[in-house]
Amino acid sequence: MDKKEAKEILKKYNQGTCSPEEKEWVESWYLQIVGNSKQEGVSDLDMPSLQKDIWHQIVASRPIEKSKKKIYIRIAAAASLFIAIGLSFYFFQQNATDVSLDKNRIISQIQPGGNKAMLTLSNGTKINLADLEDGASVKEQGLRISKRSNGELIYEVVGENNSTKGNTIETPIGGQYQVVLPDGTKVWLNASSALEYPLNFSGNERRVVLRGEGYFEVKSDKTKPFRVVSGNQIIEVLGTKFNVNTYKDESSRKTTLLEGSVRVSANGINKLLKPGEQAKVIDDNIEVDKVDPDQVVAWYRGDFAFEGAELQTIMREISRWYNVDVVYQGDIANVKFGGSISRSKDIREVLHVLSLTQGVNFKLEGRRVTVML
CATH class of the missing domain: 2.60.120.1440 (Jelly Rolls)
Structure with missing residues (x-):
């Protein structure tokens, strides 16, 4: 994909008109960026400060309902912020990794709390x-x-x-x-x-x-x-x-x-x-x-938020909210993530977002989630 095509996808993403595949590509790239403190091509940038700015931009861009409990995800603002501060070069030079949840292995539907x-x-x-x-x-x-x-x-x-x-x-x-x-x-x-x-x-x-x-x-x-x-x-x-x-x-x-x-x-x-x-x-x-x-306090506003959070911390939150057991395969001690997603989503959507980065996959059987690295 060349620079022109990538810019067009980002424009469509910000307008809410991109396809599900294009949306997944943008969000996969975003999660890979914020989930790592150092990435090839941006080593000279202050990533911790940058990630903090991105997070605040996401929070500021999500409209709050009158109840002040629901905040809607707008990762598009984060993507726009990256481009505005000069990370577009990195974006256009990288190949987005397609790490998705194996839907064939999902045999049940678990609703949120x-x-x-x-x-x-x-x-x-x-x-x-x-x-x-x-x-x-x-x-x-x-x-x-x-x-x-x-x-x-x-x-x-x-x-x-x-x-x-x-x-x-x-x-x-x-x-x-x-x-x-x-x-x-x-x-x-x-x-x-x-x-x-x-x-x-x-x-x-x-x-x-x-x-x-x-x-x-x-x-x-x-x-x-x-x-x-x-x-x-x-x-x-x-x-x-x-x-x-x-x-x-x-x-x-x-x-x-x-x-x-x-x-x-x-x-x-x-x-x-x-x-x-x-x-x-x-x-x-x-x-x-x-x-x-x-x-x-994202939880009381209706979101999971895991900026720089360890995978096990995230999975404990998911376990408490969806009433599932979690088991691990592989060494996940140093795996961290960045991003947020509504707690009103089905567990499959939450796991899918997590699977877009860091090479992590999930297997859902009944009320048992297996985390595989």
Whole structure:
């Protein structure tokens, strides 16, 4: 393919008029670029900085719905950005590698997760929220608990509330849910997660217990700090936005700050975070690093995001969301990817995107995914 033909395909891609084969070729090239820190022909460029610019361009170019939870993929903007900064030479000199998912080996269809959760009331009664009609509500200790159609549970004070008891909301593998607590704090729970919280934030603090992963937008109250307890760590805030990932199969417990400030405490160590920083509790230590918050919270906006992520990390996310088992064939320890895709896609589409780069293939049998390098 010559330079003129490649330019024409990119033009059609940006206009949304290219064929499925042309679209796959462009996205395959893009994923190969961002998945590697060094590529032939661009060794003199600052790839880490370049990849960060590309990621922000993708996020900025994807329109957000009113719910602010869905963001649509527009890799086209990333391709345009590459050309604008002079990488077209590399693009036209490279042959796109066609590494695709073997569709003949896919024998089942696995749908993505959705709004599913179990609510446990203070008296022990369990309510499957998937079975509760939209708009329905229950009363609990002076509170009205209402279910919205968008997978949201809202607590409203409608009477005297002096309860010392609490509720628990728990999402299964392949589930997610949002809850608005009695103080107005909003919490989004990822798959296989749980949140325990009191019906009345009495005393001098607002304390909840998290298992799994949750994104928090804490209602400001300077007289009552908000504390998230997870294992042996405590995250303390006054009013802010942050994400907490405490899955047991991850190598560390991570707290990522988007706005405001938080204090992370564990094993007698305290760290104060600034926006854009992430605290990792590893063994008896807390490490603080700069990260891209947009990637960390992509899940609550409806996306998988894996800029520079290791394959095993990606597959753990896929396993939790699609409720599949993952096994590996070959040495995949150093395989990393770059890009994003909607969590609303069928698992075959997600695996296909991943298979477009790095020489990785997938075999899907029932609820078992075999990763082959």
